[in-house]
Amino acid sequence: MKNLNICIDIDGTITEPYFWLEFTNKYFNMSLTEEQVTEYDIHEVIGVEEKVFLEFYEKYKFKIHSEQKLREDVESVIKRLNLIHNIYFVTARDTSLSMVTHLYLKNNKINYDELFLLGSHYKVDKAKELNCSIFIEDNYNNALQLSNEGFKVLLLDTNYNRKPLNENIIRVYNWKEIYLIINELFLQSKAM
Structure with missing residues (x-):
């Protein structure tokens, strides 16, 4: 049996947060930069x-x-986290992206236990169902919803989520920092 149930968003969380910029600039004939992306909603x-x-x-x-x-x-x-913890990907992607998401994770050698494509940004019910110990996210509104329901959230810093945080949200800047924080939280939970 594994220890923590770690829920992780995909887009902007495990992937580069501005991955869509090149496609969008080309399609809409624009030249937006990462610094100009100060809102989550791309439109x-x-x-x-x-x-x-x-x-x-x-x-x-x-x-x-x-x-x-x-x-x-x-x-x-x-990979290291999945050795002792459950890894659940919980994404707002719709189910039409199920196959491409599974293949993407497999092709990039990302270990996980289960993948949930919700088709909605509301993730609280799935986090409750999974008995989520910690949620890793980039969407500020998702982080607020989850944290207001008592979940500990690690919010990966982006230009579009730099807003005030509450006591259940920790702003993080990279995956090495995430690893250290999860290990520290895990050790604290074992000491109790």
Whole structure:
């Protein structure tokens, strides 16, 4: 039996948070930079109606999600964590991306126990169902929802989530830091 139940978002959390910028700039004939991405909702960043952005996304989502680059140290950290903890990927992706997501994780040698594609940004119920010990996320609103329900959240720093945090959210800057914090929390839980 493994120790902690670690829930992890995918896009912007294990992947580079601005992976979509190249596709979006090309499609919409723009030249946005990472520094200009100060909102989570991409249609707001590029200044188009959500419907227009969703048409673009539906057309290119399989290509975008199969070509994303991993954040540094993701593979090695998750591999070490998965030796003694359960790893659950909990993503807002819809089920049409199930196969491409499984293949992406496999091709990038990411160890995990289960994958949940919710089709919604609301993750609280799944976190409760999984008895989540800690949730790793990049979406500020998701982090607030989860933390307000009592979950400990590690929020990976991005330009679009630099807002005030509460006592259940820890801002982190890389996966090595995540590894150290999870080990510390695990050791604290064992001492109790």
